[in-house]
Amino acid sequence: xxxxxxxxxxxxxxxxxxxxxxxxxxxxxxxxxxxxxxxxxxxxxxxxxxxxxxxxxxxxxxxxxxxxxxxxxxxxxxxxxxxxxxxxxxxxxxxxxxxxxxxxxxxxxxxxxxxxxxxxxxxxxxxxxxxxxxxxxxxxxxxxxxxxxxxxxxxxxxxxxxxxxxxxxxxxxxxxxxxxxxxxxxxxxxxxxxxxxxxxxxxxxxxxxxxxxxxxxxxxxxxxxxxxxxxxxxxxxxxxxxxxxxxxxxxxxxxxxxxxxxxxxxxxxxxxxxxxx
Amino acid sequence: xxxxxxxxxxxxxxxxxxxxxxxxxxxxxxxxxxxxxxxxxxxxxxxxxxxxxxxxxxxxxxxxxxxxxxxxxxxxxxxxxxxxxxxxxxxxxxxxxxxxxxxxxxxxxxxxxxxxxxxxxxxxxxxxxxxxxxxxxxxxxxxxxxxxxxxxxxxxxxxxxxxxxxxxxxxxxxxxxxxxxxxxxxxxxxxxxxxxxxxxxxxxxxxxxxxxxxxxxxxxxxxxxxxxxxxxxxxxxxxxxxxxxxxxxxxxxxxxxxxxxxxxxxxxxxxxxxxxxxxxxxxxxxxxxxxxxxxxxxxxxxx
Numbered sequence: 001x002x003x004x005x006x007x008x009x010x011x012x013x014x015x016x017x018x019x020x021x022x023x024x025x026x027x028x029x030x031x032x033x034x035x036x037x038x039x040x041x042x043x044x045x046x047x048x049x050x051x052x053x054x055x056x057x058x059x060x061x062x063x064x065x066x067x068x069x070x071x072x073x074x075x076x077x078x079x080x081x082x083x084x085x086x087x088x089x090x091x092x093x094x095x096x097x098x099x100x101x102x103x104x105x106x107x108x109x110x111x112x113x114x115x116x117x118x119x120x121x122x123x124x125x126x127x128x129x130x131x132x133x134x135x136x137x138x139x140x141x142x143x144x145x146x147x148x149x150x151x152x153x154x155x156x157x158x159x160x161x162x163x164x165x166x167x168x169x170x171x172x173x174x175x176x177x178x179x180x181x182x183x184x185x186x187x188x189x190x191x192x193x194x195x196x197x198x199x200x201x202x203x204x205x206x207x208x209x210x211x212x213x214x215x216x217x218x219x220x221x222x223x224x225x226x227x228x229x230x231x232x233x234x235x236x237x238x239x240x241x242x243x244x245x246x247x248x249x250x251x252x253x254x255x256x257x258x259x260x261x262x263x264x265x266x267x268x269x270x271x272x273x274x275x276x277x
Numbered sequence: 278x279x280x281x282x283x284x285x286x287x288x289x290x291x292x293x294x295x296x297x298x299x300x301x302x303x304x305x306x307x308x309x310x311x312x313x314x315x316x317x318x319x320x321x322x323x324x325x326x327x328x329x330x331x332x333x334x335x336x337x338x339x340x341x342x343x344x345x346x347x348x349x350x351x352x353x354x355x356x357x358x359x360x361x362x363x364x365x366x367x368x369x370x371x372x373x374x375x376x377x378x379x380x381x382x383x384x385x386x387x388x389x390x391x392x393x394x395x396x397x398x399x400x401x402x403x404x405x406x407x408x409x410x411x412x413x414x415x416x417x418x419x420x421x422x423x424x425x426x427x428x429x430x431x432x433x434x435x436x437x438x439x440x441x442x443x444x445x446x447x448x449x450x451x452x453x454x455x456x457x458x459x460x461x462x463x464x465x466x467x468x469x470x471x472x473x474x475x476x477x478x479x480x481x482x483x484x485x486x487x488x489x490x491x492x493x494x495x496x497x498x499x500x501x502x503x504x505x506x507x508x509x510x511x512x513x514x515x516x517x518x519x520x521x522x523x524x525x526x527x528x529x530x531x532x533x534x535x536x537x538x539x540x541x542x543x544x545x546x547x548x549x550x551x552x553x554x555x556x557x558x559x560x561x562x563x564x565x566x567x568x569x570x571x572x573x574x575x576x577x578x579x580x
Contacts, residue, residue, distance in 0.1 A: 006381045010370075017369040085364035089422075092328045092359045093382045094351040277330055 003095045004103040011107020015073075021115050024069055028119025031065070032058055036127045048130040051139055055146055058120075059225040062150050063218045066116075067186055070157035071178040074108045078165040078272065079174045088277055098269045105162060105265060112154035120147050145250060149224050152257040156217040157181075159264035166272045189216045217260040224253045278305040280339070281430050281461045282327055287336030289322055296322040298485045299336070304463060306429075309456055311472055312465040313572055314482035320465040321362060323482070324432050327463070328359060340430070355383060358423030362434040365415070368408035372399055372418050375407055376425070385426035393421040397451065413444030420451060431455065433464045437471075449475050473568040481575050488575040493568060500574045502566035503527075503539040506548065510534065510558040520551055542566075 015021055036054040037047065078101070081087040090100055124143050128134045164177045193212065213219040282304035289297040297319045304310050312320050325331045326338055329345030341356065343349045366375045376390040394400045397417040402410065410418065416436060423431055437445045452475060455462065466472050473479075473493060480490040489496055511534060521528070524547055527539040540548055545563070552558050 003382065006378070010367075010374075010378045013374070014367060014369055084366075085361050086366065088325075088330070088361050089359065089364055090382070091330050092354060092357070093379070094354040094384065095382055277325075 003099045004106065007095075007100055007103025008106035008110065011104050012110045015107065015111035020073060021111055021118075024073075024111075024115035025119035025122075027065075027069075028115065029123045031061060032120055032123030033126065035061065036123070036130075048127055050131050051124060051127050051133050051136075051143065054127060055142060056226060059146065059222065062153070063222060064186055066150055066154050067157040067182055067218060070112060070154040071161045071182055073111065074105075074158040074161035075165055075174045075178040076171050077104050077108065077162055078275075079168055079171050080165070082169075082277065083171055091277055097272050101162065101166070101269055101272050102265075105158065105268075108158050109155050112158060113151045116147055116151045116154065120150065146225055149221050149250075149254060149257065152254065152261065153217060153221045156257060156260045156264070157185075159261050159268065162268040163264050163271065166268045166275060185216055185218050190219070214256055217257060220253050220256050220260070224250050224257075278307075280304070281306050281341060282463070283337075283339040283342075284323075284327070285337045285339075287326060287333045287338060289319075289326060289331065290334040295485050297326070297333075300482075300485075300487045302480050302487065302490060304430075304461060306461055307456075307459050308477040309452070309462040309464065309475060311476035311479040312463060312482065313467070313469065313472075313479055313568075314465075315467055315576070317484075318482040319485045320467075320482060321434055322485075324359070324434055324463070324465065327432060328357070329353070355385075355426055356428055357430040357432065358425065358428035359432045360416075360419045360423045360434060360436055362438065364419055366407045366418060366422075369406060371404050371406055372410065372414075373403040375418065376421055379422045380425050383426045389425055389427075390421075393424055396424075397421045398447075412439055413441065413447070416440060416444070416448065417451075420448070424455075429461060431460055431462045431464075433462065435465055435467070437466065437468055445471060469569045469572055470567075479568065479571075481572055483576050488578070489571075493571075496571045497542060497566050500566065500571055501541065502570055502574055504542050504545055504566070505564040506538040506540065506552075507560075507562035507564070508536040508538065508552060508558055509560040510555075512555070512557040515555065515557060520555075521548065524548055524551075 032054065035057045036049055036051070039049050039054060039057050076083075078087065081090070091097070120143075128136075128139075133139055160181055161174075161178055164174050164181065168174045168177060193209065197209070210223075213223065280303050282302070284300055284302045287297060287300045288295065300319070300323065302310075302323075312323060314320050322331070326333055327340060327345060329340075329350055332346060338345060340353050343353055345353060367378075370378070373390060373394065376394065377387060380387055380390050391400075394403045397420060399414060399417055399421065402414060407415065407418065420433075420436070423433070437448055440448060449471070452462065452464075464472070464476065476493075478490065478492050479496065481488045489499065491499065513533075517528060517536065521538075524544045525541050526544070526548065529537050531537055538548065542565075549561070549563075552561055
């Protein structure tokens with residue numbers, strides 16, 4: 001069997017054994033069900049709201065949660081093996097460093113993909129049954145896109161965690177750096193964008209701001225999922241952003257997420273090859 | 278005899294720190310070499326160089342006549358087994374799963390995992406998670422891992438550190454079996470008692486330098502460390518000074534009934550004849566210089 005696949009399989013099995021897959025799946029499912037059930041309570045209605053409304057609130061919450069889970073899952077991938085001594089051992093085996101790293105990434109990516117599909121998938125099925133949207137295929141397309149991009153977003157942050165894990169020498173430091181990454185991409189970046197708009201009273205940025213958002217993978221995810229819905233456009237003020245031309249269709253945006261995965265992963269491979277063991 | 282490892286005038290620098298300074302050691306097929314030294318003497322660095330994980334700053338290393346960093350590296354790696362000093366395996370996986378993972382990575386036959394688990398007495402715990410294993414069991418799992426693919430060369434870094442006496446003795450029993458099968462073994466240790474009867478030659482490292490290398494007999498001769506004799510008996514009228522003149526013996530009376538002698542190795546039989554001829558002597562204990570005293574001797578020489 002191919003070396004990369006051997007490593008990936010072991011990593012995935014470790015994730016199952018650690019109950020990562022189960023924990024994340026349950027977390028996602030409860031979140032989706034909770035949002036669907038209580039989401040409309042602000043307007044005085046208790047009960048399942050439609051799947052399309054749920055996706056919008058789910059996407060907003062996923063932006064906070066998925067990067068955090070992905071970073072938590074993978075921050076110790078390399079530095080952890082280094083600390084327990086297995087990295088030194090593995091490097092005496094007939095395998096290349098990049099094979100080890102890519103294999104481990106694939107394992108973690110598999111854990112993320114499985115949890116996202118299982119967690120959100122089961123929840124969506126339940127909601128659709130309750131609200132009678134089971135045969136609305138447009139809706140399923142939108143939800144499929146949500147699950148796909150949520151998985152991609154997870155992979156982006158797993159790849160970033162790998163860069164951290166490869167560069168630092170201590171596990172605790174890897175955790176710290178990961179938390180900073182989360183703060184930057186999830187909170188600070190958007191605050192800076194917003195601040196800029198407020199300070200200039202919206203006079204600048206109308207043309208280049210959308211492109212700036214591509215520098216943050218969480219915003220790319222937001223653009224794909226929120227701009228896709230008519231209701232969300234008006235609600236979230238993303239309307240004129242998504243009008244900015246052909247660039248902002250889901251396929252191109254998904255491709256940009258892919259770039260956001262490949263770039264950090266390549267940096268991780270490069271740095272791993274020069275890491276001192 | 279074939280050289281398995283050939284280390285020629287190798288130095289390794291980490292920034293300004295000289296971890297190894299001009300080391301030359303050869304290891305021949307079928308022998309067990311003990312790499313002895315204090316913590317930080319360069320034992321692990323030497324192993325990493327042999328394994329091709331790091332590159333020598335100067336000098337030349339050959340493994341089965343090939344460079345461990347050359348194009349044959351992957352082939353060489355299938356022929357060697359390594360047990361690192363501190364390794365804790367994936368605690369959530371079972372012993373069998375851990376061994377199967379390493380087995381697949383080494384491209385060895387999966388049948389070997391069962392054989393090795395049996396051989397090292399882990400078969401009964403094979404399907405338990407590694408986190409439930411004792412230190413001794415973990416170390417045996419580590420050895421099982423090193424033995425995957427029937428390696429021609431084994432590198433064991435402090436394999437008995439932290440093991441209790443029974444586990445240590447079990448470990449050496451396993452090693453003796455491997456030696457019978459002709460495996461070449463390099464074993465590093467800073468725990469000296471107990472290792473001497475298991476090694477053919479010892480290489481003593483100190484502060485990155487090779488202080489001595491040779492068989493125990495060779496080292497004993499080279500260090501000229503004295504033999505110690507403990508003599509017991511009743512000798513109210515004997516003048517030992519006079520009896521033992523000309524034999525380069527130092528002695529001291531521990532009390533009226535016990536005598537401690539220090540003598541050069543080559544005088545052993547002469548002294549024994551004199552002592553055994555005296556009817557007042559009831560018991561003689563002969564203590565050859567131990568590996569520990571040889572080690573201490575070399576580490577005390579100011580460099």
